[in-house]
Amino acid sequence: MKFNNESLIVGFALFALFFGAGNLILPPFLGFLAGSEWYLVALGFIISAVGLPLLGIFAHARLQGSMFSFAEKISPIFSMIFCVLIYIIVIALPSPRTAAVTHEIAIAPFFNISPLITSIGYFLLVFIFVIKRSTVINNIGKYLTPAILILLLAIIFSGFFTEYKPMSTNLAELPILLGFFEGYQTFDAIAALVVGGVIIISVKLKGYSSTIEIRQLISSAAVLAGLSLLLVYGGLIFNGALVNSEFPQDVTRTELLLGISLLNLGGVAQVCLAILVALACFTTAVGIVTGTADFMAERIKKPHVYSITVIMACVVGIAVGALSVNAIIEIALPVLLLIYPLTIVLILLNVMPINFRTKFIMKAVVIATLIFSLPDALKYVISEELFANIQLYIPLSEYGLGWVIPATLAFFGSYFYEKSISNRSPQTE
Incomplete structure (x- = not known):
């Protein structure tokens, strides 16, 4: 497996495409619930939110097609239904959720504006960023990901030097399973099928044509992204466990994340967290919209399909993104319980x-x-x-x-x- 400057850029971009709203607000809450058994909940979360997505990228590196390739062998009709269902889900739920989280953490504490206004501005920026397809991965890997990682590490490592009340015992039953199923809410196994296709197309746009070179580049990038996710998730879960005697048991996910940032970073916490949330959520929305538009352009092969899909995805994002984070999570649960098992077995079979x-x-x-x-x-x-x-x-x-x-x-x-x-x-x- 070779690591070079190109694999670093693609790996950073892959990390940012995975690391979005759920990846930021869910791990600290898991640690908060698990308390002294934080390592058990971390294990379950890492299996579903790191292991499965990486296997999905490795499968993409082998197949080197689109999401359609994952189920095409079963039946082209089944594969098309599966793909359309996945793209409807990601456009209707995780993509708008990034706007909702951005509003609750990055906008509402500073400005008295409605979630709808935030959602409109947010997806207007997504549209501007995505519409020029050839520059998407480079812009994320070179500029946005380093800023995300710096802010994340500042929040995580400052927690190691902050004094808290003694950590309480576990508040959750079966912490490993709790972590595993909370990993569903990151949508990352599904995201692997979506953003894996984005990475394949982006690498080919860079001029790579050899099957072996593409596989090596994507596999090494996936390893770098996985190690980064492992470090960040472990740190966020541990920080949540450290403060589980500092907050009431009915604290919400977003309140806990803000509280940890205030305890660790003091007066600059809100500004740092606002920037971090906006960047992390934005890159995920970019990946989802780009992946959906790539798929539609590949299947329909008509002029302007890519642009029309981007516009439609952004319009849906504006509408759903005006809802609260908790409302979107509740809507997502039954859908995830149906589609996630299918996604898992297709990933496992294809590796x-x-x-x-x-x-x-x-x-x-x-x-x-x-x-x-x-x-x-x-x-x-x-x-x-x-x-x-x-x-x-x-x-x-x-x-x-x-x-x-x-x-x-x-x-x-x-x-x-x-x-x-x-x-x-x-x-x-």
Whole structure:
């Protein structure tokens, strides 16, 4: 694996594309809940918010196509439905959430303006930044990411030298699972499918054409991005744990982040945090809008499709971004519980050797995952009592992991079935 100036720029850009609203406000709150068991909640969070996204980027480095390539082997129609659903989700939820977080932390404490005005100004800037496609990754990697990292490290490391009340015990049950599922709310496994496509196109726009060179560049960039995320998440979770005796238990995620910054940085905290939030959220919104527009331009292949998609994505962002952060998180939960398991299995299948990801195996695993993740999602939409009763008969369903055992059994069952068929074939000829 080679590391050079280009991989540093792409790695920094990849970090910034991942690190957005959820990545900033969720880790400290996890540490706050976990207290002295912060390392357990950190482990769960890192699995879903670092490990899975990195595997998604490695899969992109292997496939070197778009998100469509992840499920194309199952069925082109299924792949198209999956892609469209993902892009609708990211445009309607995590992208607008970046504007909502920016308003609550970076704008509202200083200016008495409505969330709608913030959302309009925010997505106008996103539009200006995204519309010139060839410069997106360089601008993020060279200029925005270093500023984000400097501010993040200032908040994190200043906490190590601040005196707090003694850390209290764990306030949450099953901290590893709490961390794992809170990692869903970062949208980063889904983001890996979206921004991975952005990185592939951007690298090709830089002049790279060799499959091997592209794979090496993206893989090394992913490792750099992953190490940066690991450092930042660990620091934010630990800072949240340090202050869990300083704030009431009903503190909100954004209030806690602001409180930690004030304790660690004093008078300049609000200004530093405002800049950090605005930059971190902005880069994520840029990645989502760019990825969606890239996909539409690739599939439709008509003039101005990229520009029209950017405009539509920004308009949706303005409308939803005027809502509160908590409202957007509540809307996102049932959607995530349905689409995230599918995303996870597609990522895992696409990083496996080719004999473990045949069309038959992928179909079997995806069908099993979809069927057994439905109760987790539908109980929040139709009837919690009805689907809670169904979940009693599905192992691990009470933890939101009812799909894991069926998907695993489908994987091994379909693999050994195919193997037995191939072993019998020569004898029957």
